[in-house]
Structures are given as structure tokens and as C-alpha cells.
Amino acid sequence: xxxxxxxxxxxxxxxxxxxxxxxxxxxxxxxxxxxxxxxxxxxxxxxxxxxxxxxxxxxxxxxxxxxxxxxxxxxxxxxxxxxxxxxxxxxxxxxxxxxxxxxxxxxxxxxxxxxxxxxxxxxxxxxxxxxxxxxxxxxxxxxxxxxxxxxxxxxxxxxxxxxxxx
Amino acid sequence: xxxxxxxxxxxxxxxxxxxxxxxxxxxxxxxxxxxxxxxxxxxxxxxxxxxxxxxxxxxxxxxxxxxxxxxxxxxxxxxxxxxxxxxxxxxxxxxxxxxxx
Numbered sequence: 216x217x218x219x220x221x222x223x224x225x226x227x228x229x230x231x232x233x234x235x236x237x238x239x240x241x242x243x244x245x246x247x248x249x250x251x252x253x254x255x256x257x258x259x260x261x262x263x264x265x266x267x268x269x270x271x272x273x274x275x276x277x278x279x280x281x282x283x284x285x286x287x288x289x290x291x292x293x294x295x296x297x298x299x300x301x302x303x304x305x306x307x308x309x310x311x312x313x314x315x316x317x318x319x320x321x322x323x324x325x326x327x328x329x330x331x332x333x334x335x336x337x338x339x340x341x342x343x344x345x346x347x348x349x350x351x352x353x354x355x356x357x358x359x360x361x362x363x364x365x366x367x368x369x370x371x372x373x374x375x376x377x378x379x380x381x
Numbered sequence: 382x383x384x385x386x387x388x389x390x391x392x393x394x395x396x397x398x399x400x401x402x403x404x405x406x407x408x409x410x411x412x413x414x415x416x417x418x419x420x421x422x423x424x425x426x427x428x429x430x431x432x433x434x435x436x437x438x439x440x441x442x443x444x445x446x447x448x449x450x451x452x453x454x455x456x457x458x459x460x461x462x463x464x465x466x467x468x469x470x471x472x473x474x475x476x477x478x479x480x481x482x
Binding site for chain 2: 216228231232240247251257265266270273285286335350361363365371
């Protein structure tokens with residue numbers, strides 16, 4: 216399990232470095248998704264299975280889909296022809312790193328049992344009890360923040376009718 | 382103390398530093414937003430590591446709030462990116478730094 220944590224940490228740091236250094240936004244996005252998946256495996260090794268699932272669903276799923284949508288709407292640059300970014304050079308790196316993470320995940324799931332000595336897995340039930348007990352007001356504040364975020368995004372994203380659109 | 386807890390905070394620090402470097406160095410607004418995501422994620426990793434150290438769920442609860450904040454920040458930030466693209470016709474942060482009306 217410690218080896219799994221080391222490997223996931225190495226994958227996350229490497230893919231984050233590659234993300235910052237890629238010139239193309241779409242390639243950087245692919246490496247960012249791999250980085251978030253690596254963080255999810257780290258959560259699993261740290262005894263937080265609930266957050267590992269949420270990291271994949273919300274961060275690597277919903278938030279990254281939002282990024283993909285915006286990159287699509289921005290229609291970036293002349294270099295984004297299909298032949299360019301569908302080349303194996305573009306997707307081989309992220310695919311390889313993601314495959315490493317997938318093998319790790321299978322290995323963790325196969326070696327069922329306590330995560331590791333000294334680390335106790337914290338069950339989702341305990342997280343929920345804490346979330347909706349001690350931190351109930353913070354949950355309400357979070358819902359207000361999300362509502363404000365929706366309104367702000369709607370207001371800012373609305374096109375002005377008078378302005379000519381490219 | 383087991384290995385992953387000892388290593389969790391250094392890994393979080395390294396990820397945060399890479400994200401900070403991305404914010405400072407890159408000039409594409411979308412990549413800057415992605416680097417901010419990396420920084421938020423590193424902060425959450427530090428929370429979860431600390432929670433695992435004490436065996437308490439509070440660290441995971443904090444990471445849930447980080448997720449909510451990140452979702453709200455990204456939705457507003459990306460809407461702003463679309464507006465910047467409309468108004469300035471560029472995504473270069475240096476070009477947009479003038480902020481004249």
C-alpha cells in the first residue's frame with residue numbers, strides 16, 4: 216500500500232509538471248486529469264475511499280468537462296487541427312500514466328484488507344456524521360456559495376445582444 | 382507513523398509549488414485556472430493527510446468544502462474567460478493586464 220502511494224504520488228507530480236509545461240491547452244488538460252486521478256489513488260491509500268470516489272466524479276469528471284467545454288467554445292488557435300492533436304504523441308503520455316494508475320487501483324482492490332499499518336480507513340458514514348453534524352452550517356454556506364457561483368456564471372456568460380459576435 | 386502520512390505533506394507542498402509556478406509563469410488564462418485547480422487540490426491533499434494522521438473525518442470534510450469552492454470558482458472563472466475572450470480577443474494575461482474600461 217505504501218508502494219501504491221509512492222507510485223501515485225510520482226505519477227501525480229510528473230503529470231502536474233508536464234501539465235504546466237505543455238504549450239497546448241488540450242494536452243495540459245489531459246495531464247491535469249491524470250494528476251487528479253493520481254490524487255484520487257493517493258486518497259485511497261490514505262484511507263479515504265469516499266473522497267477518492269468524489270475526486271474522480273466531481274474533479275476529474277464534472278470540473279474537467281467544464282474545462283473541455285470552454286476550450287471547445289474558445290476554439291483555440293490555428294494549430295488545433297484534428298491531425299495534430301489526435302496524433303499518438305499527444306495521447307500516449309497521459310494514457311500511459313493513467314494505465315499505471317489503473318494497475319495500481321486494481322492491485323489495491325485485489326489486496327483487500329486494512330489499507331496499511333498505522334492508517335485506518337475512515338468510513339463514509341463517519342464522514343457523513345461529521346459533515347451533517349458538526350459542520351452543518353458550513354454545508355449550508357457551501358450551498359449558498361454554489362448558488363452564487365451558478366448565478367455569477369450565468370450573469371457573466373450571457374452574451375450581450377448588441378455586441379457583434381465573431 | 383506510516384510512510385504515506387509522512388510523505389503526504391511533502392507531496393502536497395510539491396504539487397502546490399508546481400501549481401504556483403504555473404500561475405506565475407504561464408500566460409494563457411485557461412492554463413492559469415488549471416494551475417489554481419492544482420493548488421486547491423494540493424491543499425485538500427494536505428487536509429486529508431492530516432485527517433489520516435489523527436484518524437478523524439474532519440480532514441475529509443475540509444476536502445469536501447475545497448471541492449465545493451473549486452466548483453464555484455471554476456464556473457465563475459471560466460465564464461470570465463469567455464468574457465475576456467469576447468472583449469479582448471485574446472487569452473494572454475499580459476494583454477489583459479491593462480484593465481481600462
